[in-house]
Amino acid sequence: MNHADEYRTKLVTPNDAVRVVRSGDWVEYGQFAVSAVALDGALAARRDELRDVKIRATTRAIGIPETVKSDPTTEHFVYHNLHFSGHDRKAHDQGLCWFVPILYHEVPRYYRENCRVDVAMMPVAPMDRNGYFNFSLSNSHARAICDRAKTIIVEVNPRLPVCLGGREENVHISEVDLIVESDWKVPELSSAEPSEVDRKIASLIVAELRDGCCIQLGIGGMPNAVGSMIARSDLKDLGIHTEMFCDSMMEMVLAGRVTGARKATDRGKIAYTFCLGSKACYDFLDRNPMCASYPVDYTNDPFVISRNDDFIAINNCVEIDLFGQVCSESSGTRHISGTGGQVDFTYGAYRSKGGKAFLCMSSTFEKNGSVVSRIKPLLTKGSIVTDPRSLVSYVVTEYGIVNLKGKSTWERAESLISIAHPDFRDELVREAEKMGIWRRANRIRTESATVVAFRR
Numbered sequence: 482m483n484h485a486d487e488y489r490t491k492l493v494t495p496n497d498a499v500r501v502v503r504s505g506d507w508v509e510y511g512q513f514a515v516s517a518v519a520l521d522g523a524l525a526a527r528r529d530e531l532r533d534v535k536i537r538a539t540t541r542a543i544g545i546p547e548t549v550k551s552d553p554t555t556e557h558f559v560y561h562n563l564h565f566s567g568h569d570r571k572a573h574d575q576g577l578c579w580f581v582p583i584l585y586h587e588v589p590r591y592y593r594e595n596c597r598v599d600v601a602m603m604p605v606a607p608m609d610r611n612g613y614f615n616f617s618l619s620n621s622h623a624r625a626i627c628d629r630a631k632t633i634i635v636e637v638n639p640r641l642p643v644c645l646g647g648r649e650e651n652v653h654i655s656e657v658d659l660i661v662e663s664d665w666k667v668p669e670l671s672s673a674e675p676s677e678v679d680r681k682i683a684s685l686i687v688a689e690l691r692d693g694c695c696i697q698l699g700i701g702g703m704p705n706a707v708g709s710m711i712a713r714s715d716l717k718d719l720g721i722h723t724e725m726f727c728d729s730m731m732e733m734v735l736a737g738r739v740t741g742a743r744k745a746t747d748r749g750k751i752a753y754t755f756c757l758g759s760k761a762c763y764d765f766l767d768r769n770p771m772c773a774s775y776p777v778d779y780t781n782d783p784f785v786i787s788r789n790d791d792f793i794a795i796n797n798c799v800e801i802d803l804f805g806q807v808c809s810e811s812s813g814t815r816h817i818s819g820t821g822g823q824v825d826f827t828y829g830a831y832r833s834k835g836g837k838a839f840l841c842m843s844s845t846f847e848k849n850g851s852v853v854s855r856i857k858p859l860l861t862k863g864s865i866v867t868d869p870r871s872l873v874s875y876v877v878t879e880y881g882i883v884n885l886k887g888k889s890t891w892e893r894a895e896s897l898i899s900i901a902h903p904d905f906r907d908e909l910v911r912e913a914e915k916m917g918i919w920r921r922a923n924r925i926r927t928e929s930a931t932v933v934a935f936r937r
Contacts, residue, residue, distance in 0.1 A: 842877075
């Protein structure tokens with residue numbers, strides 16, 4: 482039987498495909514921009530026939546699953562997620578989604594050793610002439626899911642780009658049990674418009690870069706601002722090794738800043754594990770031999786990251802306390818996103834010769850009409866520690882950059898207060914004194930536009 486004949490024998494309707502799901506099963510939906518849609522709707526229609534079906538996804542960009550919306554009691558469908566999108570956060574706030582804590586580079590191992598997968602519903606690009614379905618915009622842990630699954634259903638969408646490997650970027654028709662076809666619009670992520678604070682932080686970071694750096698950018702207005710500034714700079718021969726490929730990275734490439742010529746790994750190529758961005762960004766990746774899609778246990782492995790000299794990791798955080806503990810995923814007990822790859826890249830960049838890991842935030846934010854400092858004596862009660870104090874190195878606000886590595890508790894407090902908003906520094910000093918981490922000899926002064934902490 483040739484591949485085309487095998488395709489026809491396995492092709493069914495979504496309603497027929499979801500008949501394989503039984504009560505108590507664990508069902509995988511995919512990740513990021515590629516998450517089951519037609520199969521989700523068909524499974525939701527079976528609600529009254531099923532109980533306790535566990536659904537698992539990662540950063541579902543297309544919206545709250547129909548299964549979840551159909552069952553506010555969660556008696557029929559229980560939704561789990563490894564990293565929240567805005568839709569997942571909304572479901573969580575309604576009591577309809579459970580968070581799965583992860584270190585992102587470990588996730589394929591979780592699946593191969595720990596996670597049960599009865600049915601994998603995997604969105605894919607159309608089959609190629611050799612019988613392979615491409616995982617498109619999310620390699621991540623897709624191959625590990627398929628390796629673990631008892632039943633594999635692919636949801637073929639012709640709108641999905643083909644993202645070349647790398648490795649582990651596809652599944653063969655011989656491994657697939659059922660095929661359904663769909664044509665949903667691939668969700669796009671609008672680039673957040675950088676604020677003036679974002680641009681100030683970005684300018685501080687870009688000043689730290691040099692020719693040949695290898696770069697990872699997180700998500701949000703500030704990383705976008707960094708990418709745009711790099712595109713307009715005279716930096717050359719930059720490399721990209723990242724978890725998320727995004728529009729600002731495409732902008733850097735099109736501006737001629739990225740060649741990958743000095744990379745130790747994947748020389749001349751961009752290594753990434755998923756993409757969230759605009760259609761233009763997706764079109765850029767489609768069959769682009771410069772871009773290599775890899776599983777996350779490669780892209781996010783700190784030891785792989787550190788093989789590239791001058792590695793620069795740039796990520797956002799929510800708040801930091803005077804001990805240097807960083808929260809990047811919750812606001813108190815309210816969950817926002819997840820650890821994602823922040824720990825992976827913070828450690829990997831520090832291991833890199835000449836590498837730097839920047840954790841960035843505005844010095845303040847507004848809450849209920851009041852201005853609140855993001856640098857706090859202690860993290861907000863219930864906040865999750867994403868980066869332990871022993872891991873954190875460079876911290877950036879619009880008031881400057883400090884490096885916490887090798888510093889004592891009082892030196893850390895002094896450094897962090899130096900980049901806090903001026904309106905909060907006296908209060909932070911008083912709290913540091915109460916906590917026993919402030920020396921009487923400590924002084925803080927302003928030099929030019931950047932605040933620098935020092936001991937007299």
